[in-house]
Amino acid sequence: MKVIEYIHEMKEASQALRAEGNKISFVPTMGYLHQGHLSLLKKGRDVGDLLVMSIFVNPAQFAKGEDFERYPRDFERDKKMCESESVDILFLPNAREIYPDGYQTYVEVEGVTKNLCGTSRPGHFRGVATVVTKLFNIVRPHYAIFGEKDFQQLVTIKRLALDLDMDVDVIGMPIVREADGLAMSSRNSYLGQEERAAAGSIYRAIQRSKEVFDEGERSAGILLNEARKVVEISPLIEPEYVKLVNMGTMEEVDRVENEALLAIAVRIGKTRLIDNIILRKA
Ligand code: PAF
Numbered sequence: 001m002k003v004i005e006y007i008h009e010m011k012e013a014s015q016a017l018r019a020e021g022n023k024i025s026f027v028p029t030m031g032y033l034h035q036g037h038l039s040l041l042k043k044g045r046d047v048g049d050l051l052v053m054s055i056f057v058n059p060a061q062f063a064k065g066e067d068f069e070r071y072p073r074d075f076e077r078d079k080k081m082c083e084s085e086s087v088d089i090l091f092l093p094n095a096r097e098i099y100p101d102g103y104q105t106y107v108e109v110e111g112v113t114k115n116l117c118g119t120s121r122p123g124h125f126r127g128v129a130t131v132v133t134k135l136f137n138i139v140r141p142h143y144a145i146f147g148e149k150d151f152q153q154l155v156t157i158k159r160l161a162l163d164l165d166m167d168v169d170v171i172g173m174p175i176v177r178e179a180d181g182l183a184m185s186s187r188n189s190y191l192g193q194e195e196r197a198a199a200g201s202i203y204r205a206i207q208r209s210k211e212v213f214d215e216g217e218r219s220a221g222i223l224l225n226e227a228r229k230v231v232e233i234s235p236l237i238e239p240e241y242v243k244l245v246n247m248g249t250m251e252e253v254d255r256v257e258n259e260a261l262l263a264i265a266v267r268i269g270k271t272r273l274i275d276n277i278i279l280r281k282a
Contacts, residue, residue: 001086024143025049032072033186036149091139133166218256
């Protein structure tokens with residue numbers, strides 16, 4: 001595995017690989033890898049000839065007071081995992097490389113970033129869209145793979161690639177879960193023992209809505225209420241939002257006719273966790 005820290009080197013490498021006719025798969029991450037990331041790598045290996053992963057904890061997508069400083073980092077462990085997952089190139093730029101002195105260009109995706117996390121984390125998706133645009137320009141992938149846990153992020157990046165005519169196929173992969181259903185996330189490492197036990201009810205809540213949906217309920221009010229009742233049992237969980245949205249626009253819906261996304265964000269102590277489930281007519 002080749003480790004590249006500089007933009008010009010990464011560009012040269014991808015130009016050479018493209019010139020040889022290789023299809024490049026790219027998995028952008030912020031590191032502290034888990035099984036969810038590994039499923040993205042597996043998909044990347046399946047669809048492309050060469051696998052590039054980036055690890056960059058992107059300051060632009062964290063607001064003041066969020067967890068940028070304490071975001072978990074373990075580059076040595078991540079490097080070993082990448083090696084054992086047959087990553088060909090690990091791109092590991094530092095913040096000065098991505099945002100040098102004088103940096104002043106940002107990318108804003110409008111409609112789909114307004115609701116959900118866009119409301120509770122102003123500026124977050126601007127930071128994501130900016131860094132992903134830069135990474136796509138540097139790595140020039142044919143395929144880019146993202147997890148569906150960050151569903152709104154996935155929709156935002158698909159929109160970005162479409163609107164800016166980027167020649168990249170943005171692929172979403174299903175959420176990978178722990179045994180009790182908790183969606184895998186680097187932030188799960190913040191949870192204390194009791195918090196971790198409570199976190200299992202996030203999945204139970206969204207599953208409850210799905211059960212009621214599968215029994216024929218279509219009203220958003222009722223479906224959301226079923227989920228809220230489950231999370232609200234735990235005094236450690238503070239719901240931030242529980243919403244049913246259109247899968248393409250991320251706008252709220254009153255009823256689910258064919259399909260919708262039930263999205264949830266909660267706080268458990270100082271940790272903010274998100275999850276979602278697709279409600280789709282069989
Ligand atoms: O999902 C993430 O890890 C990040 O938001 C991403 C897409 C790598 C951009 O920093």
